Amino acid sequence: MISGGCDVVRLAERFGTPLYIFNESVIRQQCRAYRRAFDSYAGGATVAYAAKAFLSQAMAAIVASEGLHLDVVSGGELYTALQAGFPASRIYFHGNNKSDDEIAMACEAGIGSFVVDNPHELARVDLEGRARGRRQRVLLRVAPGIEAHTHEYVRTGTQDSKFGFDLETGQAMDAARLAAAAPGVELAGLHAHIGSQILDTAAMEPLAQVLVALATEIRRETDVVMGELNLGGGAGIQYREEQSPSPTAFARAMGDAVVAACTAADLRLPRLAVEPGRSIVGQAAIAVYRVGAQKHVPGLVPYIAVDGGMGDNIRPSLYGAEYTVVVANRMGAPATQRAHVVGRYCESGDFLARDVSLPSVRTGDLLAFYCAGAYQLPMASNYNRVPRPCVLLVQEGQADVMVERETFADMDARERLPERLRSQSVPAAT
Ligand SMILES: Cc1ncc(COP(=O)(O)O)c(C=O)c1O
Numbered sequence: 001m002i003s004g005g006c007d008v009v010r011l012a013e014r015f016g017t018p019l020y021i022f023n024e025s026v027i028r029q030q031c032r033a034y035r036r037a038f039d040s041y042a043g044g045a046t047v048a049y050a051a052k053a054f055l056s057q058a059m060a061a062i063v064a065s066e067g068l069h070l071d072v073v074s075g076g077e078l079y080t081a082l083q084a085g086f087p088a089s090r091i092y093f094h095g096n097n098k099s100d101d102e103i104a105m106a107c108e109a110g111i112g113s114f115v116v117d118n119p120h121e122l123a124r125v126d127l128e129g130r131a132r133g134r135r136q137r138v139l140l141r142v143a144p145g146i147e148a149h150t151h152e153y154v155r156t157g158t159q160d161s162k163f164g165f166d167l168e169t170g171q172a173m174d175a176a177r178l179a180a181a182a183p184g185v186e187l188a189g190l191h192a193h194i195g196s197q198i199l200d201t202a203a204m205e206p207l208a209q210v211l212v213a214l215a216t217e218i219r220r221e222t223d224v225v226m227g228e229l230n231l232g233g234g235a236g237i238q239y240r241e242e243q244s245p246s247p248t249a250f251a252r253a254m255g256d257a258v259v260a261a262c263t264a265a266d267l268r269l270p271r272l273a274v275e276p277g278r279s280i281v282g283q284a285a286i287a288v289y290r291v292g293a294q295k296h297v298p299g300l301v302p303y304i305a306v307d308g309g310m311g312d313n314i315r316p317s318l319y320g321a322e323y324t325v326v327v328a329n330r331m332g333a334p335a336t337q338r339a340h341v342v343g344r345y346c347e348s349g350d351f352l353a354r355d356v357s358l359p360s361v362r363t364g365d366l367l368a369f370y371c372a373g374a375y376q377l378p379m380a381s382n383y384n385r386v387p388r389p390c391v392l393l394v395q396e397g398q399a400d401v402m403v404e405r406e407t408f409a410d411m412d413a414r415e416r417l418p419e420r421l422r423s424q425s426v427p428a429a430t
Pocket residue numbers: 050052053071094156193195196197232233234235275276277278279
């Protein structure tokens with residue numbers, strides 16, 4: 001198996017497993033595809049990579065060099081981006097509960113825009129803006145009451161959601177009035193994100209309609225023009241056999257929907273912003289595991305255990321995510337069995353792939369999971385005190401470490417054993 005011109009089996013021998021391998025060309029190709037796709041929108045477009053899908057300093061540097069903007073949702077993501085030299089002015093700061101310190105940190109760094117989620121945050125941003133004698137650019141995040149046809153855990157646009165100002169009860173309009181009058185804030189636009197792994201783009205039409213209707217109302221009441229509409233991210237990718245929208249199809253659905261809604265409302269075309277995460281980085285990586293134990297019970301689907309699992313990829317346990325799995329050291333071997341691929345963690349729900357077709361597998365074989373780039377490593381944990389994997393970036397036959405494999409010492413680095421416990425006597429076992 002080859003990735004980025006590198007032999008995956010050799011990489012696994014050299015760097016150990018579990019191993020995440022990101023192909024730089026695929027990331028760059030997706031960034032460019034998105035920029036090209038939105039070029040045809042007449043109002044001008046901004047493509048921001050949603051860092052929550054996967055962020056490292058190298059990833060931030062790649063995205064910056066491709067001319068994209070960046071969405072961050074925490075002080076930690078902001079810190080990593082700034083460490084990589086990502087231009088602060090091209091950063092959007094999202095999140096439903098930004099702390100006062102995070103808001104201050106972002107203002108201090110000079111970030112481009114806040115996507116404001118609630119009245120408390122609006123007041124804090126206003127305060128920070130005033131303290132610095134400037135107007136901080138903000139978009140208001142709206143809960144548009146629109147359902148994307150996707151898993152409920154990655155659905156974010158319904159009325160009953162923790163994200164954004166509610167549209168139906170007038171909370172979004174109230175927030176716009178407050179923002180328009182706030183001296184430390186520049187109300188620049190509206191934002192909504194209805195979900196992730198969206199395969200059917202039909203919801204873009206009602207989404208654009210409700211945002212344009214709100215923009216029209218805001219202009220009528222406050223005279224403030226919403227110069228930017230950000231319709232979020234969410235384009236799905238092909239994990240198995242599903243049909244996913246290309247960047248071009250996604251851009252066309254968003255662009256056409258905004259143009260139609262603005263034409264109907266006689267509104268000048270706003271700038272269109274989009275925030276893809278999964279569809280930039282998801283297909284760019286594979287996760288490689290070494291097979292260890294196997295359990296066969298007559299009449300039942302066998303279990304194949306690997307050296308990773310829910311600690312580096314919680315998605316199958318969390319919401320039943322499915323993957324395409326291959327034996328990396330015997331590519332093309334015919335499938336001869338159904339098997340569960342399970343992890344090494346002490347939970348029965350620690351599945352990586354349930355009841356999938358595989359060739360016969362021996363201890364020591366390498367299993368590679370495709371589409372491992374998004375929402376896996378950012379949700380990784382040290383459950384069972386298992387160190388997190390090594391992450392590589394490959395390109396034209398060269399492999400560079402993006403994130404070193406965590407060590408036991410790394411995991412213990414923040415441990416403090418109080419002196420009184422260190423010096424206490426330990427009785428002999430009875
Ligand atoms: C506000 C917002 N924007 C963008 C994204 C990126 O979505 P995706 O990775 O599905 O493109 C998310 C993901 O949940 C999000 O919450």
